[in-house]
Amino acid sequence: MADWRYEEHLRSPVGLAELPPTGYDGVAGGAACGDLVRVVVGIDGDRVASAGFVAEGCGALTVCGSVACELLEGATIRDAARISIDALAEEVGGLHPGKRHAAELVVDALHRALGSAVAAEASPGDEDPRGTLVAMSGGVDSAVAALKAGPDAVAVTLELWRDPANDAESSCCSHSAVRRARDLAHRMGMPHLTLDLRDAFRDGVVTPWIEDHRNGLTPNPCVRCNGNVRLDAMLGLADRLGCATLTTGHYARTTDDGLLRLAVDPGKDQAYMLSGLRPSSIARMRFPLGALLKPQVRALAEEADLPVARTPDSQDLCFLAGTGRSEFLARHGGLVDKPGPIRDAETGRTLGEHQGAHLYTLGQRRGLGVGGGTPRYVVATDVKTNVVTVGPKELLMTDQVTLTDVVLHVEPWRVDAVKLRYRQQPRRARIVASPDVGETGPGALVLEEPLLQAAPGQTAMLLDGDVVVGSATMA
Structure with missing residues (x-):
């Protein structure tokens, strides 16, 4: 027999069809399950001022919508962010x-x-x-960062991409990931908010990534996302909530004067992906994993009995989860496979066929299909003529790097190293041309020893020892 509270909410639902005219919508469900609910919330300062809902489907949907509106009455934003599946069930004696x-x-x-x-x-x-805003992805790193966040912490998860063709379970920014992160935050006793940044992410990250491929570049969308979309949005949310700082599970550290610093674990260091951040943003960020090794992080998660302690690390770009780059570019950018010749740089002879010059990158060795003998690398791509040129490694070696979009946080003479690829260790280098500190413009640097050229479009992280003092893009 149903609990009397369940029956009461079913007979006289709180907030049903009473939608705040100036509120904000959230919708869930749809044709796949037959149930659809829309919740509208209005706020005033740090409190919920009004809430209502409409529901189509089973009676349980109406009951749960009513319970949610009842719990929201007069609640602070932080208390509202604690409303969980279990909280709704408890209010009606269980579901x-x-x-x-x-x-x-x-x-x-x-x-x-x-x-x-x-x-x-x-x-x-x-x-x-007071407190900190914690970026939670649903993985072990952000969960352990949340463990170390201290009192008054609030969790947030970003929904960045939703694509039916993707494998949602392997994406760190899908709806499924948001739900996992929220359940984990509530389990840890933390308020949790979902921030939908899908439009900003598409316009600021995915569309430029596609266009860079169209122009024959090899972009780094994670640097662009962290520097221009994701972290700025979370810092803005922290201000709205009255949180002093933003805590993330990145493997990085900061200096006392607000600059980024490499993590202790060189194999996990993620400063490269954060190198596009402004010092004003970095000064407000906290990276509690920066001094830890990955096994230590997993051990902390196991000690806290977190269900994500052994969750594998994400490998794909978040918006590519479960789909290939070629398929994605074709579906979202119209960049279909276009067979063309693979030519030898030294003889001009055609050695094989590729599936589209936009799919190849400078320095690539694998997947060329041009037979044995001396190892060959991609030494040039031309998307206009659709030709990929390959040759020996020596043709790619250089000690000169031309840069665009250079931004320095310190005087150029302090730059003594550069990191040109995420998985590459820093190499000794010096700046020979650059814009003024804080400005953006072209530049150049000289490497102490010749190195395999990095692909145009990739990020150059500029270093003074283990401190990130600027960033740029390879021309």
Whole structure:
């Protein structure tokens, strides 16, 4: 027999069809499951001012929507962000396993609405900043960063990409990942917000990535995402919530004067992916994993009995999860496979056929299919003529690097090393041309020893010892 509270919410649902006219929407469900719920939330400062919902589907969906609206009445934003599937179930004396799906949909919709409302209108009031905002992806690194976040921490997960052709379980920014991260945050007793950045991510990261391929470049979307989209949005959300800092699970450190510093674990260091951040942003960030090795991080997760302790690290670009680069470029950019010749740089002879010059990158050796003998590397690509040129490694060796979009945080004489690839160790180098400190412009550097050329479009991380003092793009 159903609990009397369940029946009461079913007969007289709180907030049903009472949608705040100036509120923010969150929608979950759809044709696949037959249930659809829309939650609308209005806020005033640091509190929920109003909430309502509409639901199509089973009675459990109406009950859970009603319970959510009841819990939201007069709640602070942080308390509202603690509303979980279990919280809804507890309010009605428990939910049959077959009805928990309704609670999942309501919580999905609620947290989307709440995240949009907070990002647009929330203000922390007169209180001094307190606590930190923790970026949680649902993986072990961000979970351990949350463990170390201290009191008054709030978790946030970004929804960056949703594509039916992707394998959602392997993406760190999909709806499935958001739900996993939220459940984990609630399990750890933390408020959690969902921030939908799909439009900004598509416009600021995915579209430029596609266009760079169209122009024959090899872009690094993670640097662009961290520097221009993701972390800035979370710092803005931290301001709205009254959080003093932003904590992430990146393997990196900071200096006392607000610059980025390499992590202790060279095999996991992620400073390269963060090198496009401004010092003003870095000064507000906290990287509790920067002094740890990966096995130590997993051990901390196991000690805390976190279910993600042994979760494998993500390998793909988040928006490529479960799909290949060629397939993605064709589906979203119209860059279909276009067979063309692979030519020898020394003889001009055609050695084989490729599937599209936009799919190859300078220095590539694998997947050329040009037979044995002396190892050959891609030494040039031309997307206009659709020709890929290969040759011996010696043709790629250089000690001169031409740069675009150079940004220096210190005087150029302090640069003594550069990292040209994510998986490459820093190499000794010096700047010979650059814009003024804080400005953006072209530049050049000289390597102490010749090195295999990095692909145009990749990031150059400029170093003074183990401190990141600037960044640029390879021309």
